[in-house]
Amino acid sequence: MLGLFDSGVGGLTVVKELLKRSPNASFVYLGDTARAPYGNKSAETIKRYAIEDARFLIDHGATSIAVACNTASALALDALRTTYPSVRFFDVISPSIDATWRLRPKKVGVIGTRATIGSSVYERSLKTISDGAIDIISAACPLFVPFVEENWIRKPETKRIAKTYLAKIRQKQVDALILGCTHYPLLQNVIRSSLQKRVRIVNAAAAILDRIAAEAPELMQDATSPSQTFYFTDATAQTQAIADRWLGKHVPCQTTELL
Amino acid sequence: MLGLFDSGVGGLTVVKELLKRSPNASFVYLGDTARAPYGNKSAETIKRYAIEDARFLIDHGATSIAVACNTASALALDALRTTYPSVRFFDVISPSIDATWRLRPKKVGVIGTRATIGSSVYERSLKTISDGAIDIISAACPLFVPFVEENWIRKPETKRIAKTYLAKIRQKQVDALILGCTHYPLLQNVIRSSLQKRVRIVNAAAAILDRIAAEAPELMQDATSPSQTFYFTDATAQTQAIADRWLGKHVPCQTTELL
Numbered sequence: 001m002l003g004l005f006d007s008g009v010g011g012l013t014v015v016k017e018l019l020k021r022s023p024n025a026s027f028v029y030l031g032d033t034a035r036a037p038y039g040n041k042s043a044e045t046i047k048r049y050a051i052e053d054a055r056f057l058i059d060h061g062a063t064s065i066a067v068a069c070n071t072a073s074a075l076a077l078d079a080l081r082t083t084y085p086s087v088r089f090f091d092v093i094s095p096s097i098d099a100t101w102r103l104r105p106k107k108v109g110v111i112g113t114r115a116t117i118g119s120s121v122y123e124r125s126l127k128t129i130s131d132g133a134i135d136i137i138s139a140a141c142p143l144f145v146p147f148v149e150e151n152w153i154r155k156p157e158t159k160r161i162a163k164t165y166l167a168k169i170r171q172k173q174v175d176a177l178i179l180g181c182t183h184y185p186l187l188q189n190v191i192r193s194s195l196q197k198r199v200r201i202v203n204a205a206a207a208i209l210d211r212i213a214a215e216a217p218e219l220m221q222d223a224t225s226p227s228q229t230f231y232f233t234d235a236t237a238q239t240q241a242i243a244d245r246w247l248g249k250h251v252p253c254q255t256t257e258l259l
Numbered sequence: 260m261l262g263l264f265d266s267g268v269g270g271l272t273v274v275k276e277l278l279k280r281s282p283n284a285s286f287v288y289l290g291d292t293a294r295a296p297y298g299n300k301s302a303e304t305i306k307r308y309a310i311e312d313a314r315f316l317i318d319h320g321a322t323s324i325a326v327a328c329n330t331a332s333a334l335a336l337d338a339l340r341t342t343y344p345s346v347r348f349f350d351v352i353s354p355s356i357d358a359t360w361r362l363r364p365k366k367v368g369v370i371g372t373r374a375t376i377g378s379s380v381y382e383r384s385l386k387t388i389s390d391g392a393i394d395i396i397s398a399a400c401p402l403f404v405p406f407v408e409e410n411w412i413r414k415p416e417t418k419r420i421a422k423t424y425l426a427k428i429r430q431k432q433v434d435a436l437i438l439g440c441t442h443y444p445l446l447q448n449v450i451r452s453s454l455q456k457r458v459r460i461v462n463a464a465a466a467i468l469d470r471i472a473a474e475a476p477e478l479m480q481d482a483t484s485p486s487q488t489f490y491f492t493d494a495t496a497q498t499q500a501i502a503d504r505w506l507g508k509h510v511p512c513q514t515t516e517l518l
Contacts, residue, residue, distance in 0.1 A: 042493050045492075143411070
């Protein structure tokens with residue numbers, strides 16, 4: 001069974017894509033809302049949290065894990081693979097790189113948390129895949145995650161901050177923008193309206209599902225009685241509201257302790 | 260020795276006031292940055308974190324503890340007193356209520372995290388102390404803490420959000436505003452400029468130090484070789500920068516595990 005984790009509700013954008021393709025797939029989701037956000041924390045803390053999150057999913061039946069959090073994908077993937085060598089991990093970064101490369105862009109914008117952007121993983125991967133041919137403009141957008149977790153996704157204040165964060169990327173006239181955080185698809189309208197219309201948006205949710213479909217299609221098989229569980233380390237009313245609205249149906253969010 | 264804790268850097272506003280009065284007092288500070296913020300989490304999670312934070316301070320020599328976090332003061336004070344009956348706890352709420360009452364205001368604004376405002380503790384206390392004579396206008400400002408932890412304290416975006424959060428309080432023409440979160444003094448200029456000039460601002464840092472000075476002056480005694488330690492569960496460069504700037508000198512911030 002597939003397990004997915006994120007610092008909070010952001011990974012639900014990956015779940016939404018999974019359910020679009022396989023409404024009756026079985027999976028177990030963990031959002032670590034009691035310790036969210038991850039993106040402004042240190043690499044050591046992020047690794048420790050990711051290892052604990054994966055342990056929880058393994059204990060709850062996951063045999064493969066989608067790291068539905070760019071911050072954890074950027075900083076903890078090696079640690080996860082070393083800690084759990086028998087588990088197959090899918091990250092959200094490498095499929096986004098492939099999807100971006102297929103667009104053959106000249107200039108690419110990348111946005112993410114401070115930790116993700118600080119890791120430079122997108123820059124390095126895009127330089128490698130394009131043999132240095134792609135210009136990359138990165139911008140950390142550390143307040144986007146709190147805005148999403150607050151459900152402030154259409155407010156004038158959110159638009160204002162998006163404009164500030166994306167100013168340099170807009171000015172450089174990029175061809176494509178990578179949403180380097182699974183929370184950001186929830187802000188897609190605001191982000192899109194801050195950039196030129198022709199900019200192609202690369203959303204990790206579709207990219208990681210393409211990867212899973214290609215490499216482990218059995219994880220997306222529809223079951224007769226699918227098991228679909230949503231755990232959060234702190235499932236508040238806010239968490240529940242965002243989950244229900246984003247997934248377009250009521251999904252019971254359970255609070256769990258990790259250890 | 261006095262221990263102080265907060266979810267992050269906010270409690271440093273209390274430390275700053277302590278150092279202003281007693282530059283050579285001994286104390287141990289804990290900021291739980293690895294799990295910050297607290298104010299959008301559930302009461303159960305906040306209680307659990309507060310109990311763990313206090314345990315850490317007790318293990319590091321604290322005999323009295325200043326709960327330098329309004330969210331923990333609002334939701335975890337009873338649990339702390341029950342869990343550690345031999346420790347003396349000072350909270351930031353009851354001294355602010357006394358300080359507000361001394362201003363004899365007719366209308367009072369209260370701002371805080373969602374958890375603090377949701378607890379209604381300020382409303383109840385002000386109603387009781389004034390025998391129902393004070394009008395209270397509360398507003399949750401959940402994004403203020405992320406803004407402070409991001410060090411975005413003078414940005415136009417911060418002013419814009421402050422204006423939105425404080426609109427109702429401004430409109431009601433309050434006489435006094437309680438900063439019901441220890442992070443908010445860092446935003447004092449922005450908050451002040453969103454309100455009428457005559458509004459008196461009640462800052463919990465001064466109020467809790469008045470209380471400690473009155474009830475346990477020995478905790479504020481200057482020592483020849485004071486022990487002043489700053490622990491954070493995740494001391495990032497950001498944490499260090501805010502601590503140094505706010506306290507006006509370099510204070511080494513150490514990362515610690517709680518358990």
